Amino acid sequence: MPMIRLPSVLLLLTLGCAPAASPPTAASPPTAAPVQAPSAAADGLDAEQQAWVDSTLASLTLRQKAGQVVFGWTGGEYVAADSPEMDRLLEMVERDGIGGLVISMGLPHSYAAKLNALQRRAPVPLLVTTDMENGPGMRLAGGYALPSLLPLGGGTSFPPVMALGAIGSDSLAYQVGRVIGREARAVGVHLTFGPVLDVNSNPLNPIINVRSFGENAGEVARLASAMSRGIRSAGLLSAGKHFPGHGDTEADTHIGFAAIRADRARLDSVELVPFRAAVRAGMDGMMVAHISMTGLEGPEAAPASLSPAITRDLLRRDLGFGGLVFTDAMNMGAVIRRYGQREPLLLAMEAGADVLLQPIDPREAVDAVVAAVQAGRVTPERLDGSVRRILAAKARAGLHRRRTTELDSVEAVVGARPHGELAQAVAERSITLVRDEAGQVPLAPGRRVLSITYAQPSDIMAGRAFDRELAAGGWTVASARVDDRTPADEYARLRALADSADVVVASAYVMPREHSGTVGARGGFPALVQSLATAGRPVVAVSFGSPYLVEAFPAVPAYLLAWGGAEVSQRAAARALAGEAAIGGRLPVSLPPRHPLGTGLTRPVRTAPGHP
Structure with missing residues (x-):
């Protein structure tokens, strides 16, 4: 998916076994507007839906059909009705006749108001899509005003889905999916690109990592299917990836x-195990990645999104998928650098894609599809097949009956208290204690803690809730923050401070980020943690992200995984270290050579404050 645009005056932070006790329910308040649930079958339409699809398709010109297969990008921020940005969007919607949108970050009411305005002007209802892998808060704000850091509120933020892999509960995965569905539909979104069906079998993977449920294909299939059922139970369409x-x-x-x-x-x-399960479960869509399958098609293989052997033959024919096929974003380097701007659009159509997602220039994309049909490169029947599937998805989302959402219902659903309680339960139950050689966890009461936070400068909330929660637990907390550019003399100062602390808690906020090319801690942080550990200092390393970071400081005696950097995960990790929450997560990936799949130490809740 594309990079997120960050407005200059508002920083929007991306916070992507059976339960031991009954978790909070994911039900939203009864004032939420009801939403029509999608059909379970990829092509299952009732008579009314089918009639709307048939009549709409018959009414479209060639150019209007070409517009339907193009989905343009918009941010979720507020725009005035007469602003240049609204002019741009209306040109896409009215003049170019695009079939849908992929929407990025914004506040809930801004989402709903903008989408309502565009829906009212669209000749055919727009199918609105977005990415809410680890909860609505990933797109619906999770924002803070600068420089005051005043929280602006928004959607519910969950830990990344690998946290659900650490828990292993179908019930929780379903409930998380249901929250995603309810909050997305409340603001006018109809389809989410998720769940992630990738099996993270490669620790060096720089872009999937904690976005995957884990490395066991069967577990990924089971948990992703449960999440998808929850998503669809709330009326939101689901498209697996990648x-x-x-x-x-x-x-x-x-x-x-x-x-x-x-x-x-x-x-x-x-790789195909979770996708086969998703097809059997009737998933509405699939996103085809810009990855080259060199093991199947040789060293010169085209990206899968542009390959008939992958989309048409493997996905459609061999797996029997009849739903909507999306390309990954068509402005990504994997296709643009190799093929240019226009040609990959047509290659994707020839390969079997239904939706050209986020081309650089939507109007050029529509023109290219029209020209390809006129030249015989794409047959009219091939185009009609894609448009029919797109219209069918719109009908399953109920857009043939209603295309706008009620603004008054947004605050009754988005970020509702039961949803936040569910997120906190998921965060706490996912905490995984990989090792604790000296029995340091939970921390002994009354100690002096040096809390060192490693995070990128843009991640301004990293460590704040964590340190605040630790201090509230009765420890004397000295906080420090480092990043890739921290100079050597600062690390020397921290080594000296460590000598006067009873325990050093070294936390790393390292998540897969687009265009970074790596998921690892850089600069002097790994060497600092490793040197403290080899010197015998009491160190607890906490990863708020990639579980594989332990490879950078293998001597660390205690290693705790919190999976993500959202505030719910920071609070959960602090509560676990304080003994206020039980620890029971299990590794959904292996950390060789010492920690196989399923590793996880358990710790009960302390019976009373100040007692072990």
């Missing part, structure tokens, strides 16, 4: 070429 599996790559397709070298036997036993 077909045919992005978990075993070592490159980021936002930047350039990424390849899967697996042969068909390996794909059938690992």
Whole structure:
């Protein structure tokens, strides 16, 4: 998916087994507007829906049909009705007749108001899509005004889905999906690009990592299917990604070429397992990745999104998928650098894609499809098939009856208290204690804690809730923050401070980020943690992101995983260290050579404050 635009005056932060006790329910307040649930079958329409699809398709000109397969980008921020940005959007919607939108970050009411305005002007209802992998808060704000850091409120933020892999509960995965569905539909979104069906089998993968449920294909299939059922139960369509599996790559397709070298036997036993399960479950859509399947098609293989052998033959024919096929964003480096701007659009159509997602120039994309049909490169029947599937998805979302959302119902659903309680329960139950050689966890009461936070400068909230929660638990907390550019003399100062602390808590906020090319801690932070550990200092390393960071400081005696940097995860990790919450997560990935899949130490809740 594309990079997020950050407004200059508002920083929007992206916070992507059976339960031991009954978790909070995900039900929203009864004032929420009801939403029609999608049909369980990919092509299952009732008579009314089918009649609308048939009549709408018959009414469209060639150019209008071409517009339907193009989905343009918009931010979720507020725009005035007569602003240049609204002019741009209305040109896409009215003049170019695009079929849908992919919407990025914004505040809930801004989302709903903007989408309502565009829906009222669209000749055919727009199918609105977005990415809410780890909760609505990923797109619906999670924002803070600068410089005051005043929270602006927004959607519910969950930990990344690998946290659900650490819990292993179908019920919780379903409930998270249901919250995503309810909040997305409340603001006018109809389809989410998720769940992620990738099996993260490669620790060096720079872009999937904690966005995956784990490395066991069967567990990924089970948990993703449960989440998808929850999403669809709330009326939101679901499109799995990134077909045919992005978990075993070592490159980021936002930047350039990424390849899967697996042969068909390996794909059938690992990568394709969750996708087959999703097809059987009737998933509405699939996003095809810009990854080259060199193990199947040779060293010169085109990206899967542009390959008939992958979309038409493997996905459609072999897996039997009849739903909506999306390309990944068509402005990404993996296609633009190799093929230019226009040609990959037509290659994707020829390969079998239904939706050209986020081209650089939507009008040029529409023109290209029209020209391809007129020249015989794309047949009218081929185009009609895609348009019919797009219209069918719109009908399943109920857009043939109603295309706008009620602004008054947004605050009754988005960020509702039960949703936040569910997010906190998921965060706490996912905490995983990988090792604790000296029995430091939970921390002994009354100690002096040096809390060192490693995070990118843009992640201004990293460590704030965590340190605040630790201090509230009765410890004397000295806080420090480092990043890739921290100078050596600052690390020397921190080593000296560590000598006067009873315990050093070294926290790293390292998540997969587009265009970064790596998921690792850089600069002097790993060396600091490793040196403190080898010197025998009591150190607890906490990863608020990638579980594989322990490889950078293998001598650390205690290693705790919180999976993501959202405030719910920061609070959960602090509560676990304080003994105020039980620890029971299990590794959904292996951390060789010491920690196999399923590793996880358990810790009960302390019986009373100040007592072990």
